[in-house]
Amino acid sequence: MGLEERFICPRCGNEDPKYIGMRNGRPYCRKCISFIGTKATRLPSNPKTVELNLHYSLSNEQKELSNKIIANYHNGIDTLVYAVCGAGKTELSYGVIAEALRLGHQVGFALPRRDVVVELYWRIKEAFPQNRVVAVYGEHTYALEGDIIILTTHQLYRYPNYFDLLVMDEIDAFPFKGNDLLIAMYHASLRGHCVMMSATPSKEILSEFHSPGHDVVELRTRFHKHPIPVPVIVLKAKTLQIPFLLSKLKRYRIINKPCFVFAPTIAQCEELYSVIALFAKGGNYVHSQREGREEIISDFKKGGYRYLITTSVLERGVTIKDLQVIVTSADEAKIYSSSTLIQIAGRAGRKMDAPDGEVIFLAEKPTEEMQNAIREIEFCNTFL
């Protein structure tokens, strides 16, 4: 028993006796037990030829920040990129990735959600045509080694003390946010330095990156230099919300623009769709448990649906041209925190040729979180 209490898991650092089991007289950690699988082998670190293939050029501001990140990487400083939604955070990291590859370093790009990993895989593969890019996520772990490894944070356990450069996006997103286990595995996998990216970093992360050895670079404007659409709060009684929603959907249909309708929970998402679908044709719904979600989303991108009712599963990492956004029951403060609302609002107006969009918070009463989100977006817009 003494042994059991003194046992500290070498992988996740757990020492809570609750999570420690005994197998044949030897303690083992039950907290990280599901992270079992093949570990990646280390590739020889040869400098690689890199050819960056971009269809567009970075703005001056983006170039400046990109160079700053590269300089920080050379000086061994961890960087936090604090940039608004749609600022082109991913593109900012290409410079430092290319630099690390030229030096023969091992590069990883970790994200909390698998949908985003898949999307990013194709973007990075296109941008780095000469390098071997692999995507690693649940049930897709056939190839673990490559020049650039794009992975979900859950797969970090396969790479202990592995990455010279680890880029992490959406660090404030579920399930990485506040998950001690994943954070411990992130620390374990990092050999060199990291670049963190977020539009809505938490206070803890900000204070961590304001300490020595860290740096914060900020980008307050979108790459197309148009203001971020400021959300509008529409207050309606519960019974009047659906007629309002329908009239809006009809309007978007006339001007031929796609629309996201956010619902707070899976149950409410399905319920809302069952009502809305009676009056507005050509829509669909998605949530984390919905089968065939990827197909529905890609159909939506191609214009197959007029509107999509969704939970916060699509709150980030999606770029759709000319998207309009309506958040229903936006006064559910537990689900719609200001950072979530900022992310949701950031879905609108992300394209150069469609920089505008409508964002509506539909609620019964205004909440602090809604006002904070609007204030933050308006503040960012003052930098234009």
Add this chain to the structure above:
Amino acid sequence: MPSEKSNSATPFCKVCFKAFSAPSWRRLFGEEVPLCGDCFHKMGPKMRLWKEDGFEVRSLYLYHEEIRSLLYQFKGCADIELAPIFLAYQAPLLRLIYRGYTIVPAPSFASKNEARGFNHVELMFECLHLPWLKAIEKLDDIKQANLHYRDRQKIGEHLRYVEGVSVQNKKILFVDDLFTTGATAKACCHLLKDHGAKCIKILVMGYTPERQAKEDDREKPN
């Protein structure tokens, strides 16, 4: 300080790790329940009773995602602490139903158990407090998950009755974790019957309708 184990005072669920207290009637018998009611209901308990080749079969759960992941964590990740959860709530009833029976566990290949460090079927059904008889052994390591229905029925060729063990005139309870096509269970029961067992019943943890099994198998990591 190794003197006192702090967590024995506040029992917690082995699956969700939340503190909970067992039903009072279970505590009356001095039993520890390792699983909270919420997690138990999530596992989807559904007792079924039917006849297969003349043998009575009882299954406790319908094999679906929740059970699949727990069983994988138990078998695949060797999380031995999960062993008592599968029968935690049914055990008192099963003890009454199967009084006087002798358990014959489904055979598993010896080297597999060595690699895992334990025999999962034995641990799972340990809580029934019945005598054990390892009457059947498996000759080869064959993985049925990837086989078709017809190939599965040939499992009998890989099974052997252990000489020197007597099941003569005994009431036998054959136990296994999963029942898919029932090929293993039926082959074993026929073997036991040929060697003189008086009454044979089958108890399995999860029941998989064949089609559902195929879908699940495709998702298995290995």
